[in-house]
Amino acid sequence: MYNFDFEKPTTIADAVAALASDEAQALGGGQTLIPTMKQRLASPAKLVSLTGIAEMKGVCQNDDGSLTIGGATTHATVAAQAGAYPALAALAAGIGDPAVRNRGTIGGSVANNDPAACYPSAVLASGATVITNTREISADDFFQGMFTTALEEGEIITGLRFPVPQAANYQKFEQPASRFAMVGVFVAKFADGVRVAVTGASEDGVFRWSEAETALADNFSPDALNGLAVSSVGMISDLHGSAEYRAHLIGVMTKRAVAACS
Secondary structure, eight states: OOOOEEEOOSSHHHHHHHHTSTTEEEESSOTTHHHHHHTTSOOOSEEEEOTTOGGGOOEEEOTTSOEEEETTOBHHHHHHHOTTSHHHHHHHHTSSOHHHHHHOBHHHHHHHTOTTOSHHHHHHHHTOEEEESSOEEEHHHHBOSTTOBSOOTTOOEEEEEEOOOSEEEEEEEEOTTTOOEEEEEEEEEETTEEEEEEESSBTTOSEEOHHHHHHHHHOOSGGGGTTOOOOSTTBOOBTTBOHHHHHHHHHHHHHHHHHHHO
């Protein structure tokens, strides 16, 4: 490691002010940023911890039935308190190991937009809203490619608002050492349609499988996906699996998610 300044503000306003200084970076649970700093792949001059901001923590159910989750809420807390959205709670419970779940935060994961992270698929499939210190961003506008989002310099995720679907499920084919998704598929069925989001597979990060959404809107069953396939073009290919293998897994995991919804 190297020398850097550290601040732990207790209000969103103070955090935004601290992030305005040169080479300052927000710190959630640090599950990605700290290892990156240890490898000298990032070297911010100041870390601004968001974990001391009480208003950015916790899960609450709104009058319309949606859930609002604070950006500094840990995975373990989401797993324990998001029972009104069982698929989201189950997803959180399957992230990493207990150490990761008790330190990592939902806001940090979504802001980082790792191509193999679990939460982006839930945000996109749910049609969630990302709430920042300055605005609200729809999920469809938020994710803009691998490790890239609509967040501007100094903007932080203060919370996320999730509509709760009629049925939903997340299926993850995980890399056993890291427990990241080689392919993860989140399916959410709403009264006005179905949304299917895929993580872990594409070089561009999380994406919606529109062909599956159309098929499932007409017939919400695994059989509706027969004959559908995702192109392997643009899929990740590495020592864990080829692009063709990941493309095949998308179909398999989507069918499993739909079957688990019924």
